[in-house]
Amino acid sequence: MINKKKLAAGILSAALLFNGTIILTQPAFADDDWSYKVVKAPLDSQKVVDEWMTYLVMRVSTIADKDYNDIQAELASGGTLAEASGISASELTARLNQAADQIAAAAAQSYEAKPEQIEKLRSELYGKTADALVKPGFAYSARQTGSDFTSLLNDQLKSLAFSAAQLAGKDYQDVSDALNQGGTIQNAVGLSAGYLVSKLTEPLEQQIQEAHNSGNISKKQAEQLEKQAEEKITAAIQTPGGAAALAETAKSGAKIDGAVFFQKRLQSIIRDASLLTANFDADELVYEIEHGKSLLKATGLSSEQLISGLQGIWSSDIDDAYRNGQITAKQAEELRDQARQLIASAVRG
Structure with missing residues (x-):
């Protein structure tokens, strides 16, 4: 069974490594008519x-x-x-x-x-x-x-x-x-x-x-x-x-649409996967894959563990964007659905 403590640490480190924030533009969604609305999460x-x-x-x-x-x-x-x-x-x-x-x-x-x-x-x-x-x-x-x-x-x-x-x-x-x-x-x-x-x-x-x-x-x-x-x-x-x-400048000027966000996540999926296993770092996973193993076999995790862990990492970025008022709840849910599909496809090939 995957070590939950290490999984949590992996998700935490990924959230910082990949900045933990995204701002989405209209091309990320099928509905081209919606407009942006600042949404604040309730105080915890x-x-x-x-x-x-x-x-x-x-x-x-x-x-x-x-x-x-x-x-x-x-x-x-x-x-x-x-x-x-x-x-x-x-x-x-x-x-x-x-x-x-x-x-x-x-x-x-x-x-x-x-x-x-x-x-x-x-x-x-x-x-x-x-x-x-x-x-x-x-x-x-x-x-x-x-x-x-x-x-x-x-x-x-x-x-x-x-x-x-x-x-x-x-x-x-x-x-x-x-x-x-x-x-x-x-x-x-x-x-x-x-x-x-x-x-x-x-x-x-x-x-x-x-x-x-x-x-x-x-x-x-x-x-x-x-x-x-x-x-x-x-x-x-x-x-x-x-x-x-600096935070305001990032919100207003460093916009990344949904397609770009997912493209970058897929490009870094080996690094993300390395955060979910205590056995290999990213370079070692790359070596295993270059020598014929699939990402799933290289990590030594079950498909359910790998998919769930990757969803946790990607979702942490999406959740932070919602909490920061950068996307609405509807947009966040659409992104999570896209993330689930893309991760399952990447893992199961």
């Missing part, structure tokens, strides 16, 4: 809280400018986050609450939610953070959301200006004002691109390395994820307006 407060708490130690590491592993070592010895940070509990709480404000504001923009829901979310982030800071040996185990790596990267991008301001010792509002006036994060904080990228990618790299060390992803997959994270953060700190402006 628990998911937001889970993501916040899962990466709280990383946030403390960034705010305190202290090595993530050193903080984890102090927690493992029974210390608290407040003690491990090396800064006062009041200062740490204030800075984390500022970051929580940014997360709540981003949730209000990204999801369908009433003002009272956002305020409840903000209050919950404050409360759980306060409890976590004084809990000896703090650790948080979130429910499996199916988008760990993608969520980590998106969470880091959403609060990138805040994190950069903390690194530079500058007031976040000053940095935010500079971005609103068309400046870049790098110029607003006055730090070199190399230093900023190194510090801002550190929490991401720690998480990726933990996934690699636990055997959930291969060394090559870890390197690809780290490269992707570095590229995205570099672009975000050097784009006028910051990460939010």
